[in-house]
């Protein structure tokens with residue numbers, strides 16, 4: 065993209081040099097193998113990988129032992145004369161049949177693991193996971209609450225203005241919480257493009273496909289906080305939609321669910337409440353930071369031409385119905401959806417009202433007008 | 446185009462064209478038009494190779510940008526969107542612009558010489574299939590400069606992300622169409638040439654292995670490229686004409702694209718690998734001074750790999766989610782490919798066994814190929830195992846795996862081919878010392894770059910991300926340093942090739958290698974502009 069190049073010239077070399085020094089102290093010990101499993105399934109995958117890799121290494125050493133012996137012993141410079149054989153049916157049959165037998169042997173444990181992986185029946189808890197550009201949504205279907213989970217690593221760390229912390233890029237505002245030892249079935253889907261929900265320690269990776277629901281499962285066998293990432297390219301912030309799962313004891317989980325339910329009730333604001341401007345702007349700033357900055361930027365300047373500026377946009381400061389319509393319906397161009405998708409399902413009336421009020425009263429935009437949740441409610445449908 | 450009138454009308458006699466008929470022997474017209482209008486397989490072969498070299502460097506610069514961004518955690522060099530454009534274009538350009546054309550270049554130069562034919566069967570179409578390619582590259586590179594930038598959804602072009610892209614995507618789709626058409630024409634030419642124009646006595650089972658692998662590859666191309674063309678056309682209509690092939694809201698399915706894409710994509714892997722196998726099957730016997738072991742089984746192994754390659758596509762899609770029966774079928778079929786591939790590796794090692802080995806640069810690259818490609822084959826086997834793949838799909842392990850197969854496989858074998866045949870093409874020996882430097886620097890740089898990526902993938906680093914957690918920092922830095930070394934050493938290659946074409950270096954004999962056999966080595970180096978106008982006799 066055209067605006068990538070100038071930036072590279074500006075900060076490229078300087079950044080490389082400056083960072084190299086600070087980086088070396090921060091680096092943790094890098095792993096060289098699959099992460100320590102935290103579920104039965106991940107454990108069988110781990111062992112399967114170890115066995116297969118070992119078999120491969122042994123064959124590799126065997127074959128290349130022969131090659132290197134030949135490289136060493138059959139050199140012309142050592143005066144070795146070339147033999148002229150070029151066929152040996154017995155040997156050829158042997159090296160077709162023996163690998164076949166080894167492969168068949170490998171397929172037994174592999175098949176068992178596949179069948180285990182596919183068995184999503186008899187789950188204790190079912191959670192729906194939805195991929196969005198660029199955050200995850202979790203819905204606890206049996207308990208009727210849900211929330212979004214967004215990366216919390218600040219831009220300042222990403223751009224090197226602050227020291228990077230241990231969970232750099234792998235930290236979120238609202239982790240998924242599950243009880244230890246319970247079979248969790250995850251239903252995975254997406255809202256916009258493909259994503260993939262990947263938790264290495266549980267051995268779960270399932271693509272999230274818009275319009276389709278796929279499932280997978282895990283049973284965490286120890287408590288702790290575990291981290292994963294989106295594993296299917298989903299646009300420019302693909303590297304910035306981590307997954308954090310907290311595995312807690314059963315009583316803690318029960319308490320957490322009760323708390324979430326209470327909070328969900330409290331957050332479901334009364335759409336008829338009348339807000340004052342300052343309160344709406346304050347709330348709108350948060351909504352904007354969680355839902356809009358990725359494209360329109362904190363400065364409101366966007367990333368033209370892909371993402372238009374909101375600062376100074378006549379569609380933002382003009383008649384309010386315009387922007388309400390944009391947020392509820394998304395923007396269509398030439399009959400197809402643009403990156404500006406509808407927020408009608410993701411955000412409550414209050415949140416949408418707050419976001420609009422914020423954009424109309426921030427940066428250079430000064431309409432001084434508060435949009436009330438009731439207006440959004442009225443504009444829906 | 447101004448030189449058009451100048452170039453055409455001045456035929457010159459090819460020096461030393463001993464086997465051409467005097468009255469209609471003509472050399473190339475001179476100047477620019479020689480290259481535009483040429484129907485000579487040698488000229489076209491040379492153009493293919495130079496074109497591939499240029500793309501190799503364009504794609505290489507993109508790789509350097511990627512590795513510079515990943516040198517350390519944080520965003521330093523480019524923004525994430527531009528990063529994604531680099532990974533996407535790097536893949537497309539290296540596959541369609543560099544690796545495939547360079548092997549077509551070898552085919553053009555070598556197949557007629559190896560089977561004793563005067564030229565390719567459809568000489569005019571040969572010219573056309575080459576000249577389709579530069580416009581495709583212009584579209585690909587040009588897409589970087591249109592509003593919204595180029596394709597940033599990966600070379601695999603998965604919707605719905607590719608439906609979201611700007612007009613750069615349309616340019617990429619057209620480029621893919623054009624390159625596909627070019628490949629199909631090239632393949633028709635190769636098949637026809639091999640089946641119809643062999644010198645008397647050159648039966649199919651006397652053909653050099655390189656011709657066999659290309660014959661089979663050409664069939665793969667004809668079967669696979671139209672599938673890709675169909676897939677990208679459906680993308681285009683989804684983008685602009687309101688169809689919903691890949692849109693669930695309209696009754697389509699995004700996963701359908703992946704099935705169609707990989708139905709092309711997996712054979713594509715072998716389209717790239719088989720000619721590389723062919724090259725190595727020429728080079729190893731030559732420097733072992735011993736005939737290729739198990740020629741017939743090599744042919745059958747190649748054919749079975751080709752057939753199996755159409756039955757394994759979904760092993761790229763285990764994480765998409767499919768029924769257990771589907772996963773098991775694709776796992777078994779994929780594992781089965783290891784058998785014929787193993788046969789080839791064993792045959793090469795057996796060819797070296799008890800030979801009289803020397804290690805000139807082509808042989809070094811062929812051994813490098815054998816060693817590293819096999820390693821890539823083994824990681825492929827690991828990835829074939831569904832549950833393991835679930836952990837490794839879309840991580841750096843996969844990136845490492847396919848670079849072992851594509852770079853250490855196809856690219857190293859292409860280097861072997863160039864060093865092996867460049868004395869024939871230019872009449873000059875390359876600089877052996879520099880060639881060895883090129884090999885060892887490439888070998889070290891390549892492994893520094895890609896070996897550590899296995900660890901990154903295992904430890905959990907996804908691919909296609911511009912920034913990563915600190916636990917991945919060490920290996921990423923090693924990988925980037927390796928990449929800079931690997932990239933930089935390719936300049937040496939250009940210099941070595943340039944020296945040969947400039948005509949410096951020792952004059953090459955008709956057969957500069959004592960172990961090399963085949964019709965091409967019976968011709969002078971360089972061969973006259975027209976060769977085998979009267980077919981040679983093959984016993």
Ligand SMILES: [Cu+2]
Nearest residue numbers: 259294298305
């Ligand atoms: Cu994602």
